[in-house]
Amino acid sequence: MTEAGADGEVLLRVENLVKHFPVKQGVFFKREVGSVSAVEDVSLDVHRGETLGLVGETGCGKSTLARCVTRLYPLTSGNVRFDGADISRLPRRHLRPYRRRMQMIFQDPYGSLNPRRRVGSIIADPLTIHRVASGAERKQRVQELMEVVGLNPEHYNRFPAEFSGGQRQRIGVARALALRPSLIVCDEPVSALDVSIQAQIINLLEDLQAEFGLTYLFIAHNLSVVEHVSDRVAVMYLGKIVEIATVKDLYQSPRHPYTVALLSASVVADPEKARSTNRVVLSGEVPSPLNPPAGCRFHPRCPKAQPICTTVEPPLEVKAGDPASHLTACHFPMQPGERLRGAALKIHEALEEFVGEPVAEERRA
Amino acid sequence: MNLLTVRDLTVSFPTSDGLVQAVRGLSFDVAAGSTLGIVGESGSGKSVSALTMLGLNPGADISGSALFQGRDLLRMPPGELRRLRGADIAMIFQDPLSSLHPHYRVGWQISEAIRAHTDVSRAEAMRRSVELLKLVSIPQPDRRVQAYPHELSGGMRQRVMIAMALALQPKLLIADEPTTALDATVQAQLMELLVGMQREMGMAMIVITHDLGVVASIADSVLVMYAGRAAERAGTRSVFYASHHPYTRGLLTSIPGSIGVHGRLVPIVGQPPSLIRLPSGCAFHPRCPFAMDSCIREQPDLEPVADGSGHDSACWLPADIVGVGPGQDEARRRYAVRHQGTGAARLAGVVAGNREVVAS
Numbered sequence: 001m002t003e004a005g006a007d008g009e010v011l012l013r014v015e016n017l018v019k020h021f022p023v024k025q026g027v028f029f030k031r032e033v034g035s036v037s038a039v040e041d042v043s044l045d046v047h048r049g050e051t052l053g054l055v056g057e058t059g060c061g062k063s064t065l066a067r068c069v070t071r072l073y074p075l076t077s078g079n080v081r082f083d084g085a086d087i088s089r090l091p092r093r094h095l096r097p098y099r100r101r102m103q104m105i106f107q108d109p110y111g112s113l114n115p116r117r118r119v120g121s122i123i124a125d126p127l128t129i130h131r132v133a134s135g136a137e138r139k140q141r142v143q144e145l146m147e148v149v150g151l152n153p154e155h156y157n158r159f160p161a162e163f164s165g166g167q168r169q170r171i172g173v174a175r176a177l178a179l180r181p182s183l184i185v186c187d188e189p190v191s192a193l194d195v196s197i198q199a200q201i202i203n204l205l206e207d208l209q210a211e212f213g214l215t216y217l218f219i220a221h222n223l224s225v226v227e228h229v230s231d232r233v234a235v236m237y238l239g240k241i242v243e244i245a246t247v248k249d250l251y252q253s254p255r256h257p258y259t260v261a262l263l264s265a266s267v268v269a270d271p272e273k274a275r276s277t278n279r280v281v282l283s284g285e286v287p288s289p290l291n292p293p294a295g296c297r298f299h300p301r302c303p304k305a306q307p308i309c310t311t312v313e314p315p316l317e318v319k320a321g322d323p324a325s326h327l328t329a330c331h332f333p334m335q336p337g338e339r340l341r342g343a344a345l346k347i348h349e350a351l352e353e354f355v356g357e358p359v360a361e362e363r364r365a
Numbered sequence: 366m367n368l369l370t371v372r373d374l375t376v377s378f379p380t381s382d383g384l385v386q387a388v389r390g391l392s393f394d395v396a397a398g399s400t401l402g403i404v405g406e407s408g409s410g411k412s413v414s415a416l417t418m419l420g421l422n423p424g425a426d427i428s429g430s431a432l433f434q435g436r437d438l439l440r441m442p443p444g445e446l447r448r449l450r451g452a453d454i455a456m457i458f459q460d461p462l463s464s465l466h467p468h469y470r471v472g473w474q475i476s477e478a479i480r481a482h483t484d485v486s487r488a489e490a491m492r493r494s495v496e497l498l499k500l501v502s503i504p505q506p507d508r509r510v511q512a513y514p515h516e517l518s519g520g521m522r523q524r525v526m527i528a529m530a531l532a533l534q535p536k537l538l539i540a541d542e543p544t545t546a547l548d549a550t551v552q553a554q555l556m557e558l559l560v561g562m563q564r565e566m567g568m569a570m571i572v573i574t575h576d577l578g579v580v581a582s583i584a585d586s587v588l589v590m591y592a593g594r595a596a597e598r599a600g601t602r603s604v605f606y607a608s609h610h611p612y613t614r615g616l617l618t619s620i621p622g623s624i625g626v627h628g629r630l631v632p633i634v635g636q637p638p639s640l641i642r643l644p645s646g647c648a649f650h651p652r653c654p655f656a657m658d659s660c661i662r663e664q665p666d667l668e669p670v671a672d673g674s675g676h677d678s679a680c681w682l683p684a685d686i687v688g689v690g691p692g693q694d695e696a697r698r699r700y701a702v703r704h705q706g707t708g709a710a711r712l713a714g715v716v717a718g719n720r721e722v723v724a725s
Contacts, residue, residue: 057548058519164636194406195575196652199619199632206629221549224578228621228630265553267578269623271601274582281557282550284504285518 008047011183011215012069012102017042017078019061019068023290036289038064040239041078043316046183051209051216053230053247055223055262057286061239062219066185069217070102071095083182100130103176107188109168113160119146119171120156126178145174149204166197173204177212185217190225202229223266227251232325235259238297239289241316245326255319255326255333258298260340280342296331303341304332368537368569369395369418374429374439376410376417376593383641387413389593390429392667395537400563400570402584402601404577404616408637410593411573415539419456420446433537452482455530459542461522465514471498471525472510479532497528501558520551527558534566541573556583577620581605586675589613592638592648595667599676607687609670609678611653611697617689625689647680654694655701657681
């Protein structure tokens with residue numbers, strides 16, 4: 001979105017962040033029987049004024065990472081530095097001044113707004129909690145915010161139910177903006193919206209970034225949206241970052257096989273491009289984070305996996321020929337011009353067996 | 366020879382707030398073995414039309430016709446429709462968890478579908494269920510038939526739904542947002558699977574989706590719906606590269622990575638209308654950047670567009686302006702300005718039909 005490149009000032013630094021959720025069993029005496037490793041040893045920097053996109057499939061830990069960064073979840077280990085200060089273990093009271101400067105926008109514009117409260121008071125919440133403004137001043141601030149995000153300020157007294165999905169997401173944006181934060185963590189902000197409304201919200205977020213110099217950590221599973229809004233992109237798989245690079249490097253010369261597969265799986269609204277991409281179909285599904293695979297976590301699905309991948313975890317590092325901003329965690333990164341071979345679907349044989357006769361004669365031209 | 370011919374399908378639901386006009390005079394054809402993509406936003410009537418054809422919308426006021434192999438689905442006795450549904454026409458839904466019964470093993474559920482339509486033994490039906498699970502690439506199919514839906518992942522459940530839909534080798538498969546709830550890599554697997562099955566079985570498919578990417582990759586022809594009507598109807602390439610209707614154009618300029626986007630997105634302003642209080646004339650006019658007097662007064666019919674056969678659009682703009690781009694937009698704008706008149710008609714339309722604009 002903005003010109004801030006990879007060499008800008010670091011606003012948020014995440015160091016070796018680990019988040020495990022205990023799994024408990026038993027009725028009266030709950031004992032811990034294992035743990036879900038949701039985020040495993042993740043380090044990344046977010047630079048002031050940039051948009052860092054975070055992509056990955058369900059359960060890869062991207063939302064957990066977002067909630068750890070904003071300290072909505074306590075960390076299992078690791079550090080989060082915000083503007084130079086270590087906030088990873090601050091008690092709530094001391095965290096408050098930092099919370100003012102980092103806000104969140106959530107996916108579900110229905111679940112994230114209290115249906116029984118008027119939007120004016122929802123947007124005013126941060127102002128009240130942080131004792132920034134009260135009375136007539138607060139109302140004025142709220143109405144200004146509503147105007148900024150494209151809502152009619154006269155609708156101050158309405159309930160969330162009176163707004164459409166897109167308008168509700170605008171309410172969420174207004175609430176996040178209320179304290180003039182430096183960082184906004186957007187967790188799937190447009191996934192629940194219709195296409196035409198999605199574009200309105202994306203443009204709004206872009207305008208706000210330009211106007212207020214915001215920094216975004218933008219989480220989404222839609223790769224086209226992430227490509228559109230981000231300066232840099234990190235790809236997560238099963239709790240780990242497998243690749244991080246500038247948007248151009250990542251989309252044009254991905255090095256990690258998972259990134260390649262993910263990019264090839266995303267469907268573009270352009271028939272020629274959509275049909276000409278060499279779609280890499282991965283076999284199987286994402287393994288359970290309760291018991292992640294040893295070595296490289298992607299190895300059971302990776303078309304390029306070698307014996308070393310099953311035992312030695314590849315570090316996230318700069319590979320030969322890549323710029324310093326492009327890190328990949330893979331023993332056998334993709335080389336220029338290399339094609340990744342996906343799993344072939346054996347429909348034909350299975351179908352003949354099922355139908356009990358050769359079935360090719362009705363095949364379309 | 367078309368497998369399915371839908372003419373003037375109209376569906377409305379009487380509610381205490383008024384009549385919800387979900388589908389308003391929809392016509393389309395599906396040729397045997399081909400794939401039709403129906404796209405539109407929430408509430409555009411795309412799912413309702415499919416459900417109505419299968420008799421799954423009790424309580425709706427329905428008119429028009431839907432000829433499947435020459436027989437009208439809308440006027441068929443319930444028993445006959447039941448025999449057709451699941452056997453000749455199958456459907457898969459977006460949410461596989463709520464379309465599978467949580468209490469029965471998946472093998473039992475597939476067998477039941479087979480036994481409802483064919484006269485085979487329980488054991489034989491179960492054997493075919495295993496084969497079907499294998500067909501949709503579920504690992505260890507002989508064990509997975511014993512699984513309950515909750516024991517399977519979302520992608521696996523959707524595979525079970527596909528297996529069930531394919532059990533009787535239907536001639537037409539209606540897939541309502543088949544991959545929307547799934548992750549990209551799983552979505553890719555399932556689309557590959559559906560397309561492969563369709564080719565091998567020579568089955569026709571209607572894919573209902575809001576995702577133009579899905580349509581771009583698998584559909585032969587596309588129907589773009591807005592507020593219960595067809596806005597545009599054409600071969601897939603025409604819809605993307607030579608779109609005529611401003612709504613189609615708006616969708617294309619709204620999606621990152623689509624052919625209409627160069628830099629900043631150009632969203633469609635406003636939001637879809639209420640189906641109870643529809644705007645006058647063309648339902649899209651309040652959001653259309655090229656709205657003219659005629660758009661407010663009168664609803665345009667689907668008319669052929671200049672770029673070739675089988676491309677129809679319901680818009681008053683001239684038939685020869687097609688495609689997405691600054692040049693085309695300029696041509697549309699110039700034409701619209703010439704036909705906007707005094708603005709009196711525009712205001713009259715707003716007052717008469719479209720309270721949305723005044724209220725917001």
